[in-house]
Amino acid sequence: MSSLRLETVGAAAPVQDALVRDWQHVHNLIIPPHFLSLDDVRERSTRNHLEVAYLGDTLVGCSTVRPPTSESPAATVIARVLPAYRERGFGTQMYERGLARARELGAESIETNVLGSNPEGLRFAKRRGFVEIETYVLPGDTIPYIDLRLES
Numbered sequence: 001m002s003s004l005r006l007e008t009v010g011a012a013a014p015v016q017d018a019l020v021r022d023w024q025h026v027h028n029l030i031i032p033p034h035f036l037s038l039d040d041v042r043e044r045s046t047r048n049h050l051e052v053a054y055l056g057d058t059l060v061g062c063s064t065v066r067p068p069t070s071e072s073p074a075a076t077v078i079a080r081v082l083p084a085y086r087e088r089g090f091g092t093q094m095y096e097r098g099l100a101r102a103r104e105l106g107a108e109s110i111e112t113n114v115l116g117s118n119p120e121g122l123r124f125a126k127r128r129g130f131v132e133i134e135t136y137v138l139p140g141d142t143i144p145y146i147d148l149r150l151e152s
């Protein structure tokens, strides 16, 4: 299987604007009801660990690790792969890397979040031991989000 090149948004890389744009592109394509501006992404990169995945120079996906906090001891790990690159093991590579980082950050439990219109995401999470804990529709939205927790 091919290995991804993973770049961190917000690290001291010379191509930060491109990383922010690429992370935003993948996020907004996969989660259209939750549009994030470039400034939103920059702000998130100060709180969360955001990565962009490339195959050579080709954009493949992005990920989020939201660290545990004193209010919420669970970390959130989300992998996103562009539809054209799915079912080649990239989502697993990104998810496992995010999981390892969440554990390094001291997470007592791991959660993820899937948009209800992404059945592949729900199946992927459940196959890796996540169980549904909450389904909700945000104000003004019609598609539910599903929160899941890793049980193992």
Ligand SMILES: CC(C)(COP(=O)(O)OP(=O)(O)OC[C@H]1O[C@@H](n2cnc3c(N)ncnc32)[C@H](O)[C@@H]1OP(=O)(O)O)[C@@H](O)C(=O)NCCC(=O)NCCS
Binding pocket: 030, 077, 078, 079, 080, 081, 082, 085, 086, 087, 088, 089, 090, 091, 092, 093, 095, 112, 113, 114, 115, 118, 120, 121, 122, 123, 124, 125, 127
């Ligand atoms: C979830 C998501 C990241 C998976 O990405 P992906 O790149 O397709 O993930 P993988 O290729 O690693 O695994 C997907 C399936 O393809 C299978 N697969 C992997 N390599 C394969 C290959 N070469 N041939 C056929 N199938 C393959 C895997 O076994 C896996 O099946 P399983 O989930 O039943 O175990 C992607 O569907 C996505 O971005 N969804 C929207 C975002 C989301 O909901 N994320 C979930 C929260 S983590």
